[in-house]
Amino acid sequence: MLNVFARASVSRITDPVGAWLVRHRVSPNVVTVVGTVCSVAAAVTLFPRGWLLTGTLVVTVFLLFDLLDGAVARASGHGGDFGAVLDAGCDRIADGAVFGSLLWWALVTTGNETRGLALLLSLVAAQVISYVKARAEAQGLSATAGVAERAERLVVLLVGTGLHGLGVPYVLDVALWVLAAASVFTVGQRLVGAYRSRAG
Numbered sequence: 001m002l003n004v005f006a007r008a009s010v011s012r013i014t015d016p017v018g019a020w021l022v023r024h025r026v027s028p029n030v031v032t033v034v035g036t037v038c039s040v041a042a043a044v045t046l047f048p049r050g051w052l053l054t055g056t057l058v059v060t061v062f063l064l065f066d067l068l069d070g071a072v073a074r075a076s077g078h079g080g081d082f083g084a085v086l087d088a089g090c091d092r093i094a095d096g097a098v099f100g101s102l103l104w105w106a107l108v109t110t111g112n113e114t115r116g117l118a119l120l121l122s123l124v125a126a127q128v129i130s131y132v133k134a135r136a137e138a139q140g141l142s143a144t145a146g147v148a149e150r151a152e153r154l155v156v157l158l159v160g161t162g163l164h165g166l167g168v169p170y171v172l173d174v175a176l177w178v179l180a181a182a183s184v185f186t187v188g189q190r191l192v193g194a195y196r197s198r199a200g
């Protein structure tokens with residue numbers, strides 16, 4: 001949904017930044033790798049310590065690099081097949097680090113098994129959602145539908161962690177269970193989409 005409705009607005013910001021980076025000889029792959037490494041580093045150092053507000057703000061800044069690398073690729077005219085693979089692979093690494101770090105915080109730091117379960121479901125479902133789409137595309141099928149695409153998943157999660165960090169009660173638990181349910185549902189939507197997209 002955000003991919004359809006927010007992308008045009010986001011591009012009005014990211015396209016000029018992408019063109020500026022190209023003028024300074026920055027390549028899209030550098031943006032992808034730097035954004036991923038910094039997202040992972042921020043998530044694994046901040047979330048397990050329970051620094052949820054700081055973690056949310058810092059991780060968000062570096063996750064937004066994922067919106068920039070495509071803009072740099074378009075502005076440089078060097079976008080390509082490998083860039084798309086690197087982008088998607090790095091997305092999985094960043095998602096694993098963000099969800100995994102919060103899972104560590106929930107289970108090890110605070111001993112909250114309910115939050116841990118919701119995070120575990122969301123982590124596994126997030127990876128499966130993306131894998132089913134990629135595998136379907138490799139088979140010549142299409143599986144793009146889903147209520148919880150990556151942007152939606154990250155927005156729900158990070159608004160929940162940010163507000164929890166600010167001391168707002170209940171919001172994180174609601175966000176985590178909405179996220180887990182929507183993510184599991186999206187796995188089903190992607191599989192059904194792939195099935196229906198078969199020719200004949």
Ligand SMILES: CCCCCCCC/C=C\CCCCCCCC(=O)OC[C@H](COP(=O)(O)O[C@@H]1[C@H](O)[C@H](OP(=O)(O)O)[C@@H](O)[C@H](O)[C@H]1O)OC(=O)CCCCCCC/C=C\CCCCCCCC
Pocket residue numbers: 002003004006007010013014017056057060063064066067068070087088089091092126129130133146148149150151154155158159162163166
């Ligand atoms: C209240 C207390 C304080 C809390 C503050 C924090 C609030 C945090 C709120 C939001 C943070 C959101 C961060 C999200 C960043 C990442 C977004 C993202 O994923 O963008 C990519 C996405 C899709 O692009 P692709 O098609 O290239 O991506 C593919 C897709 O993700 C596939 O998904 P899946 O199959 O898993 O469902 C993957 O498979 C595939 O790997 C991947 O390549 O782009 C969009 O959807 C476009 C719209 C995104 C809107 C996000 C909202 C961000 C909020 C603010 C934007 C401000 C913009 C400023 C930019 C400045 C840059 C200098």
Ligand SMILES: Nc1ccn([C@@H]2O[C@H](COP(=O)(O)O)[C@@H](O)[C@H]2O)c(=O)n1
Pocket residue numbers: 028029030032066067068069070071073078079080081082083084086087
């Ligand atoms: N290192 C990269 C990253 C991305 N691309 C291209 O951009 C597309 C993704 O665009 P986003 O705005 O969603 O990041 C991707 O499919 C590639 O075509 C690239 O070439 N190199």
Ligand SMILES: [Mg+2]
Pocket residue numbers: 065066067068069070087
């Ligand atoms: Mg990207």
Ligand SMILES: [Mg+2]
Pocket residue numbers: 066087088091
């Ligand atoms: Mg991406």
